[in-house]
Each structure stands twice: as structure tokens, then as C-alpha cells.
Amino acid sequence: MTDPANARLPHAKRSMAAAGRKWLEIAWSKSGLEDMHPTIHEAQLFLLLAIIIGLFSGLLVVCFQISIEWVRITLLGSTLAPSTLRVIVMPTVGGLVVAFLVMKVFPRVRGSGVNQTKEAVYIYDGYIPFSTVIGKFFLCALAIGSGHSLGPEDPSLQIGSGVASALGRRLKLSREKLRLLAPVGAAAGLAAAFNAPVSAVLFVIEEVIGRWNSGALGAVVLSAISGVVVERGLMGSEPLFRIPVYRLAHASELLAYAGLGIVGGYSSVVFVKLIAYLRPRLKALPRRTQYFQPAIAGFIIGVMGIWLPQVMGSGYHVIDQVINEQYIWQMLILLAVFKILATTISFVSGTPGGMFAPTLFVGATVGGAVGAIERHFFPGLTGSIGSYALVGMGTLFAGFLRAPLTSVFMVLEVSGDYSIIVPVMISNTIAYLISRHYVDTPLFDLLAREDGVDLPSMEEQRESRSLCVEDAMRATNGLVLEAADSVNSALERIKGSPDSIFLVRYKNGKWANIKGPVLRGLAGDAKGGLPLEDVYTSATLPVVHPDQPLDVALRQINDWPYLPVVSRADPRKLDGAVSIQDILSAYKHAPHE
Amino acid sequence: MDCVRGTTLPGYWTESILVFCAIGLGILFIITGFAAQTYHAKERALGKEWFEKGTKELQAEQPENAIADFRTALVYSPSNDEYEFSLAKALLAAHHKDEANAHLIRLWEHQPENGEVNLELGRLAIRNLDITQALRYFHNSIYGDWGQQDAVGQRRKARLELYRFLISRGASSQAQAELMALAAELPPDPQLHVQVGQMFFAAHEFNQAQKQFDQVLQSDKNNKEALAGEGEIDFESGNYHNAVIHIERALRRDPQNTKLEHMLEVSRLVLTIDPYEPDLPNAERTRRIIRMFQQALDRVQKCAQPEGESIAQPEPQNPPNPQTPPQPLTPLQNLYALVMKMQPQVKDSILNRDADKGTAVLTMVKVMENSTDTACGPKASLDEAITLALLKQGGSP
Numbered sequence: 001m002t003d004p005a006n007a008r009l010p011h012a013k014r015s016m017a018a019a020g021r022k023w024l025e026i027a028w029s030k031s032g033l034e035d036m037h038p039t040i041h042e043a044q045l046f047l048l049l050a051i052i053i054g055l056f057s058g059l060l061v062v063c064f065q066i067s068i069e070w071v072r073i074t075l076l077g078s079t080l081a082p083s084t085l086r087v088i089v090m091p092t093v094g095g096l097v098v099a100f101l102v103m104k105v106f107p108r109v110r111g112s113g114v115n116q117t118k119e120a121v122y123i124y125d126g127y128i129p130f131s132t133v134i135g136k137f138f139l140c141a142l143a144i145g146s147g148h149s150l151g152p153e154d155p156s157l158q159i160g161s162g163v164a165s166a167l168g169r170r171l172k173l174s175r176e177k178l179r180l181l182a183p184v185g186a187a188a189g190l191a192a193a194f195n196a197p198v199s200a201v202l203f204v205i206e207e208v209i210g211r212w213n214s215g216a217l218g219a220v221v222l223s224a225i226s227g228v229v230v231e232r233g234l235m236g237s238e239p240l241f242r243i244p245v246y247r248l249a250h251a252s253e254l255l256a257y258a259g260l261g262i263v264g265g266y267s268s269v270v271f272v273k274l275i276a277y278l279r280p281r282l283k284a285l286p287r288r289t290q291y292f293q294p295a296i297a298g299f300i301i302g303v304m305g306i307w308l309p310q311v312m313g314s315g316y317h318v319i320d321q322v323i324n325e326q327y328i329w330q331m332l333i334l335l336a337v338f339k340i341l342a343t344t345i346s347f348v349s350g351t352p353g354g355m356f357a358p359t360l361f362v363g364a365t366v367g368g369a370v371g372a373i374e375r376h377f378f379p380g381l382t383g384s385i386g387s388y389a390l391v392g393m394g395t396l397f398a399g400f401l402r403a404p405l406t407s408v409f410m411v412l413e414v415s416g417d418y419s420i421i422v423p424v425m426i427s428n429t430i431a432y433l434i435s436r437h438y439v440d441t442p443l444f445d446l447l448a449r450e451d452g453v454d455l456p457s458m459e460e461q462r463e464s465r466s467l468c469v470e471d472a473m474r475a476t477n478g479l480v481l482e483a484a485d486s487v488n489s490a491l492e493r494i495k496g497s498p499d500s501i502f503l504v505r506y507k508n509g510k511w512a513n514i515k516g517p518v519l520r521g522l523a524g525d526a527k528g529g530l531p532l533e534d535v536y537t538s539a540t541l542p543v544v545h546p547d548q549p550l551d552v553a554l555r556q557i558n559d560w561p562y563l564p565v566v567s568r569a570d571p572r573k574l575d576g577a578v579s580i581q582d583i584l585s586a587y588k589h590a591p592h593e
Numbered sequence: 594m595d596c597v598r599g600t601t602l603p604g605y606w607t608e609s610i611l612v613f614c615a616i617g618l619g620i621l622f623i624i625t626g627f628a629a630q631t632y633h634a635k636e637r638a639l640g641k642e643w644f645e646k647g648t649k650e651l652q653a654e655q656p657e658n659a660i661a662d663f664r665t666a667l668v669y670s671p672s673n674d675e676y677e678f679s680l681a682k683a684l685l686a687a688h689h690k691d692e693a694n695a696h697l698i699r700l701w702e703h704q705p706e707n708g709e710v711n712l713e714l715g716r717l718a719i720r721n722l723d724i725t726q727a728l729r730y731f732h733n734s735i736y737g738d739w740g741q742q743d744a745v746g747q748r749r750k751a752r753l754e755l756y757r758f759l760i761s762r763g764a765s766s767q768a769q770a771e772l773m774a775l776a777a778e779l780p781p782d783p784q785l786h787v788q789v790g791q792m793f794f795a796a797h798e799f800n801q802a803q804k805q806f807d808q809v810l811q812s813d814k815n816n817k818e819a820l821a822g823e824g825e826i827d828f829e830s831g832n833y834h835n836a837v838i839h840i841e842r843a844l845r846r847d848p849q850n851t852k853l854e855h856m857l858e859v860s861r862l863v864l865t866i867d868p869y870e871p872d873l874p875n876a877e878r879t880r881r882i883i884r885m886f887q888q889a890l891d892r893v894q895k896c897a898q899p900e901g902e903s904i905a906q907p908e909p910q911n912p913p914n915p916q917t918p919p920q921p922l923t924p925l926q927n928l929y930a931l932v933m934k935m936q937p938q939v940k941d942s943i944l945n946r947d948a949d950k951g952t953a954v955l956t957m958v959k960v961m962e963n964s965t966d967t968a969c970g971p972k973a974s975l976d977e978a979i980t981l982a983l984l985k986q987g988g989s990p
Contacts, residue, residue, distance in 0.1 A: 045607065052614050059618070059625045066632045078639045080665045170610050234629040238672050244699060317668040325695035326664075386695070 050219035054226025071145025091298030094146025106135025113158030126178030133162030150353020160189020188227035265434025268399025329372035367392015399431035472586035473576035509571035640670035708737035817846035862978030896969035
């Protein structure tokens with residue numbers, strides 16, 4: 001067996017690794033622990049590993065956040081409005097350095113990190129090279145710190161999954177577990193970066209795994225919590241934003257939140273379409289231009305930053321200011337427009353960095369603008385503008401990233417106020433529907449397809465309709481024999497029936513089947529007057545229910561000619577029967593998604 | 594792409610990796626912990642640096658610059674209430690009411706008992722002319738926590754501020770309640786007692802005002818403000834003897850005080866002209882009545898002259914011209930006609946004999962003074978003294 005980690009090492013290193021392993025083997029056998037130590041099952045190891053991954057990811061994400069801030073203070077200064085020279089030069093030079101390193105040293109560092117993690121899960125059996133983790137860490141810190149309009153969450157997600165992958169490989173976990181480990185690390189990284197474990201778990205399930213897998217869920221939750229514990233322990237337990245108290249001034253204010261959903265939905269559409277339009281065109285340019293694209297993007301962002309320094313970097317402090325009503329609505333609209341432009345330019349240029357923070361920024365500014373405009377025209381009908389900004393964050397998340405469940409829980413988790421749920425749900429649903437109407441493919445799927453990778457679309461998976469037993473079952477025409485009936489009366493009932501096999505119903509709700517010739521044989525043996533249950537013994541038939549997925553029937557049918565489909569309320573009540581031909585026919589005629 | 598197949602691991606391998614993980618975690622914890630500490634220290638230092646810069650800007654009355662500095666400070670120490678409070682004050686100074694309100698409300702949610710925050714919210718409510726909210730926040734401030742500051746002094750200042758706002762909004766009963774509460778908690782500080790006494794005086798609470806001035810004079814009998822206050826109370830209460838005494842004493846300490854000088858002059862005139870003074874001989878009383886009548890008549894005549902109005906009634910036309918109807922008389926002409934009718938009876942001999950005539954003359958004097966009051970502007974000191982002397986006797990002027 002080849003250890004893939006070792007396979008990539010040069011010969012000298014492989015020899016050293018083999019020697020180390022040999023030493024460990026000898027030490028282990030001499031220690032006497034071999035007989036004493038309990039066996040660690042892979043499932044237990046997986047959960048333990050989830051905690052370790054969470055801790056490692058949390059620590060790395062803390063370092064990552066500190067690095068971004070350190071780079072920002074060093075390059076742009078501690079002020080919120082850096083000098084014109086710095087604002088122009090730093091993102092440009094930062095872009096140049098980042099582009100060079102991406103092209104020459106870390107080619108897999110491009111992009112946000114979400115699709116790369118999905119690729120690891122669905123294509124590379126959970127494999128993420130550790131060099132990608134290192135590259136992501138340093139290049140994103142440089143890009144975001146120098147002022148590129150990108151966020152640290154998606155890179156943190158990839159850093160977490162990279163750590164998980166590396167540990168899983170070291171422990172030689174099975175391919176199945178390795179595939180599951182990447183999302184486990186992703187949840188830890190995202191949770192630590194966003195200081196929101198529930199949202200991180202939901203996002204990973206909604207966008208990376210795509211289904212509620214009980215095997216992964218426990219590990220994902222454990223790792224996310226571990227990551228957040230480390231992050232809060234080292235960075236403080238203060239919330240990401242100072243959240244004002246939510247209050248609904250009047251029930252009719254919900255209409256304003258619906259309006260926010262519409263504005264947020266259209267903003268998401270513009271944002272996605274802009275990226276979808278520009279990214280393939282820039283990628284199609286000659287390869288040498290990719291050395292300069294991030295620098296040009298940095299220059300353009302720098303020019304914007306002369307007047308609007310708020311659009312530079314991840315912009316968390318600006319979101320906080322928006323939530324705390326520090327901007328007038330005209331300024332909020334300007335910030336939203338220029339943040340969309342700055343983020344699009346940064347992202348399509350190939351600069352590594354995430355889309356979460358910019359999405360939240362645009363959402364907060366759009367929400368704040370809607371709230372401020374409403375207050376301007378209907379002062380009595382508006383609660384806190386900060387609440388609109390908060391709801392706006394979720395709205396853009398729903399419309400732009402198309403993660404509706406995460407978008408709702410993210411706002412709840414960030415605000416810590418469950419009374420905001422009604423406006424959030426109204427606004428998010430409207431934005432999500434508008435986005436779906438105008439943009440067929442969600443952003444991450446779109447990016448993957450542009451890169452020539454066919455990753456499973458989680459949205460399509462969520463919405464695909466699985467076939468149920470009721471789609472395949474057929475009526476039994478009443479030819480059900482009661483086990484308590486005599487053999488002769490049973491023969492009388494089946495007289496003239498074209499079927500050769502019949503279902504037998506027992507009083508206790510069990511089912512069996514009997515062939516016509518067998519029944520006639522029992523009558524010939526002078527057992528015609530006896531009850532069927534006394535003279536005929538057969539294996540109990542497995543039963544299925546109409547609402548069960550069809551693959552359940554497929555797995556249970558084995559060699560039985562057909563299975564009884566019974567009611568959940570009364571196992572003696574037959575709703576129909578399903579045969580292997582029925583199942584295959586249902587699959588064959590099922591509409592294609 | 595290589596991938597790992599499921600495999601049975603040798604015991605030492607898994608456990609060794611886990612031990613290495615634990616060691617790695619420990620090392621990474623130490624490194625990250627050190628980095629985080631250094632980072633937090635740097636953040637605190639930057640926050641403090643920007644806060645101090647902002648404080649200087651605010652003191653130099655450059656609130657817009659201060660706002661930018663405090664905002665930067667808050668980026669590095671987002672939960673520092675002191676920084677946020679300073680930002681709110683800078684925003685208020687720059688007239689960004691809504692934004693300041695948002696910060697103050699947030700601070701209030703953190704510390705609803707904070708006296709300073711409540712005071713600023715109360716001031717914002719004053720700016721918005723919201724009496725209910727102003728009362729709520731000012732009371733929170735008065736009964737709130739002032740931390741290391743001089744709580745008693747701060748509470749007193751807050752109550753004084755609230756009182757002034759209430760008076761300015763015409764909420765006099767609420768204002769007086771605040772003043773009563775304020776007076777009950779005053780420390781033995783003459784300046785404060787004088788200030789509160791003056792407020793009581795302004796609110797026409799003369800008894801309360803006098804208590805405050807008396808308290809001051811007990812410890813400093815020559816306090817010019819307290820003496821002036823006592824004098825003004827005596828003057829307003831019609832106690833002109835005492836007014837003269839207190840005002841004279843006050844003027845000795847404050848000779849440039851023209852208001853007091855005028856009050857002293859009027860008080861003295863009242864004492865010399867008051868016909869109702871007890872134990873006054875009848876002849877003197879009559880003399881005073883005649884003097885008052887003459888003074889009032891002079892004022893009526895002088896009052897008519899600047900407007901070119903002839904005070905005498907026009908002569909009736911003979912024979913009367915039906916084309917030109919008779920001109921209606923002005924109020925002053927009517928009054929003058931009545932006065933002229935009465936004048937022959939305003940003599941020592943008549944008034945000495947008939948006390949009722951004296952009363953009628955004084956009533957006419959009152960009417961003349963009142964009529965000229967509305968029509969002819971500020972009075973001379975003697976006219977003022979006449980009005981006060983007649984007012985002292987009772988009835989509306």
C-alpha cells in the first residue's frame with residue numbers, strides 16, 4: 001500500500017519517515033503498552049479527530065485573523081482613512097506579490113475556498129495539499145490586509161478542511177472517512193472565523209455535504225464548537241458586531257422588510273451577474289496577464305479607496321458602523337454599489353479571498369439604506385435602522401450565496417435575538433426567490449462550472465424529488481387471502497384470477513405469500529377444511545409504506561415476487577403491492593431533473 | 594490522484610500520531626496565545642492612542658476630527674464604553690443627533706444606571722423638546738451611578754439643567770418640584786444657596802427663596818447676592834421698609850448695580866408717597882393724595898403730547914354741520930375729561946373733610962396710571978412708586 005503523503009516525498013525524506021516509523025514500532029513493542037491499550041475504532045477516532053481538527057483549525061484561524069490585521073496596520077496604517085499614497089500603492093503591490101506567488105508557488109490557492117473544499121470531497125477523496133493551506137493563509141492575509149475587497153471566512157473554511165485532510169492522511173483513515181473529514185475541518189474553520197458555530201455547521205451541511213448525514217453531523221458539530229471555543233478563548237468572547245435592540249415599530253413595517261427583500265434580491269442578481277460576466281472574460285485573457293490582474297484590481301480598489309476607504313478589506317468595522325446607524329442613506333447606497341464593484345474586481349482578478357464578508361457588507365449597507373429611506377419618509381413606521389442592516393446581511397446571503405437556511409440562522413446567531421426571525425424570513429425568502437428567478441445556477445456552482453468542474457449542485461440536490469413507493473405500487477384487486485380462512489374458501493376466492501401468487505394476511509399484521517398450485521396441493525392433501533395458517537407456513541414478507549423512498553423497496557425486495565404496501569396506521573390494511581418490475585418501471589419513467 | 598484505502602492501523606501508529614497532535618496543539622497554543630496577547634496589547638495601545646487624539650480634538654472644539662479619531666479607537670476596542678461615550682459626545686457637538694442617539698442608546702442598554710449616559714440622553718431629549726423622555730433620562734441620571742465622579746455635584750447639575758429646561762418649556766409645577774428636591778439636598782455652599790434662592794425668586798416662591806438667602810446670610814451676613822435677593826423679595830412683597838434696608842446694604846457691596854439702585858429709589862418713593870401708611874396724620878395723607886393726583890395728571894398730559902394729540906375735548910360746532918359728524922373721543926380724551934371734572938374737588942379742604950373723596954381720587958389716580966401704562970410706555974420712578982403704593986393696598990392695578 002502506498003501512503004499518498006509519502007508518495008509525494010523525495011527519496012531521502014521517505015527513508016527518514018520509514019526509519020522513524022521503525023523506531024516507533026520498536027518502542028511500542030518494548031513498552032508493553034501493546035497488550036494494554038484498548039482498540040480505537042475508526043468511528044471513535046473520527047470523533048476524537050473532529051475535536052483535534054477543531055482545535056487546530058481554531059488556532060490557525062486565530063493566527064490568520066491576527067495576520068490580516070497585522071498586515072493591514074503595517075501596510076495601510078492604523079487609521080480608518082489611510083493616506084492617498086498608501087491607498088493606491090499597497091493594494092497594487094499586494095496584488096502583484098499575490099499574483100506572482102499564486103502563479104509560481106501556490107496555484108491551487110485561487111478562489112474563495114468553498115469550491116476547493118467541495119472538490120476535495122467529491123473528486124479528490126478528501127485530499128487537500130497542505131501547501132494549499134499555507135498558501136491560502138499567507139496570500140489571503142496579504143491580499144485582504146493590503147485592501148483587496150475580500151473576506152477571511154471562506155479561506156478559513158479551506159484552511160480548516162486542509163488541516164483535517166492532512167491529519168486524516170497521517171492517520172491513514174479510510175477513503176470514506178477522509179471524504180467526511182474535509183467538511184468537518186471546513187465547519188471548524190468557518191465557525192472560528194465567523195464566531196458562529198450554528199451558521200458554520202448549517203453552511204457546511206447546506207453547501208458542502210448537501211445532506212443531513214448522521215455520520216458527519218456529530219463530527220461537524222464537535223469540530224465547529226472546538227474551533228469557536230479556541231477562537232473565543234484567544235480573541236475574546238465579544239460578538240462580531242455591536243447589535244442594537246430589535247423592535248418592530250408597527251406590523252406594517254414588515255412590508256418594508258419585504259421591500260428590503262426585493263432590493264436585496266435584485267442587488268444579489270447584479271452582484272452574481274457581474275461576476276459571471278467578468279470572470280470568464282478575464283480568465284480567457286493570455287496567461288501572462290494573470291500576473292497583473294490582481295495588481296490592476298488593487299489599483300482600481302485603491303482609487304475607490306481615496307474617497308471610500310470603507311470598501312477596502314473585509315470591512316467588518318464598517319458593517320458594525322452601519323448597524324449602529326453611522327451613515328446616512330445616500331452614503332449607504334454609495335458604499336453598497338462600490339463594494340459590489342470592488343469585490344467583483346478583486347474576485348474575478350484571481351486574488352484569493354472569500355465572499356462572505358463582502359456579501360455581509362453589501363447586505364448591511366443595502367439594508368441600512370432601505371431602513372434609513374423608510375425612516376426618512378415614514379418616521380413613525382421604522383424601528384432601528386441597525387435591524388434593517390442585520391436583516392439585509394441575511395438577505396444578501398440568501399440571494400447571493402443561495403444558502404437560505406444558513407442565512408436565517410446566521411442573522412439569529414449574530415443578533416442573538418430570535419424576535420427578528422419574522423422579518424428575516426420574509427426578506428430572505430423574497431431575495432432567494434428573486435435570485436433564483438433571474439440566475440439559474442447558484443454562485444458556487446457557476447464558478448465550478450466556469451472552471452470546468454462538475455461539482456454536485458446542493459440546491460439541485462435539495463430540490464430533486466426522490467421517488468416513493470407510492471410512485472411504483474399497484475393495486476392488488478382485492479386478492480388478499482386471510483390466514484384464518486379455510487383452504488377451500490381461499491381456493492374459491494382465487495378461482496378465475498389471472499395471478500399465480502397471492503398475499504396472505506395474518507391477524508397480527510404479518511404478511512406472507514402463497515402460490516396457487518401450493519394452495520391446490522393443500523386441498524388435495526385433504527386439508528381443505530383447515531385454516532390456512534394451520535397448514536401453511538412461510539417466511540414473513542417485509543412490508544413497505546407508500547411514503548418510503550423507492551430505494552427502500554428495492555433493497556428489501558430480494559427474491560420476493562412482490563412486497564405488500566401497507567398503511568402506517570394499520571399494518572393489516574393493504575394499500576397496494578410493488579414488484580421489482582414496478583420499481584424498475586418507475587425509475588425508467590421518472591422525469592429527469 | 595492518490596487516495597488512501599481503508600486499512601488496519603498498527604496501534605503504535607494511531608497513538609503516536611495522536612500524541613504528536615497533542616504536542617503540536619500545545620506548541621501551537623503557546624505560539625497563538627502569545628500572538629493573540631501581543632495583538633490585543635497592540636489593539637489596546639492603538640485604541641488608547643486614537644482616543645487621546647480624539648479627546649484633544651474635542652477639547653479644541655474640532656468635533657468632526659474627534660469623531661473620526663473616536664471611531665478609529667472603537668475599531669480597536671469595540672466594547673470600550675468610554676470610547677463610545679466620547680464618540681457620542683463628539684457627535685452631539687457636531688450636531689449628528691441620530692447617530693449620537695444610537696450610540697447612547699446602545700450604551701444605555703449596557704448600563705442603564707449610568708448617570709452620564711442618561712444625562713446625555715436627557716439632553717438629546719431636550720433638543721428634541723421631548724419632556725417625557727427628558728424627565729425620564731434626567732431622573733435616571735439624578736438617581737444613577739456616577740462612578741468615580743463627584744456624584745452629588747453631578748446630580749445637582751443634572752437637576753439644575755432639568756429645572757431650566759422645564760421652566761423654558763413652561764412646565765412650572767414640574768420645575769418647582771425639581772427645585773424643592775434640589776433645595777433639600779443642597780450642601781452648605783453659599784453660592785449654591787444663592788443660585789437656588791434666585792430660582793425660587795424667579796418662580797415667585799418668595800418664602801422658599803428667603804429661606805435660601807437667610808441661610809447664606811447666617812454664615813455671611815454681608816453676602817451681596819443674598820442681601821440683594823432679600824431686598825428684591827421685600828420689594829416684590831411690598832415690604833418697602835425692609836427692602837430699603839437690604840438693598841442699601843447690598844448696594845454698599847455692589848454700588849454699580851443699577852437695578853438695585855432703581856429698586857431703592859422706588860422703595861424710598863413708595864415710603865414717602867404711600868397714603869395708606871399706618872398712623873399717618875390726616876393732613877399728610879391728603880397732601881400725598883394730591884401729590885399723586887398731580888403726578889398722574891402730568892403723566893396723562895405728557896403722554897398725549899408726543900403724538901400731537903390734543904388732550905382737551907374739541908369745541909362743539911355752532912351751528913352743528915350735518916355734513917361732518919362729530920369725531921369720537923380717544924380714551925385719553927375721555928379720561929382727561931373725567932379728571933378735569935374731578936380736579937376742582939382735589940383740594941386740602943375738601944379731602945380733609947371727606948375721606949370718601951380721597952378714596953375716589955386715589956381710584957382715579959390708579960385709572961390714570963393704568964391708562965398711561967398701556968399707552969405711554971415706561972414710567973418714571975414716582976409713577977412706578979404710585980402704582981406700587983396703590984397696589985400694596987390691594988386690588989388689581
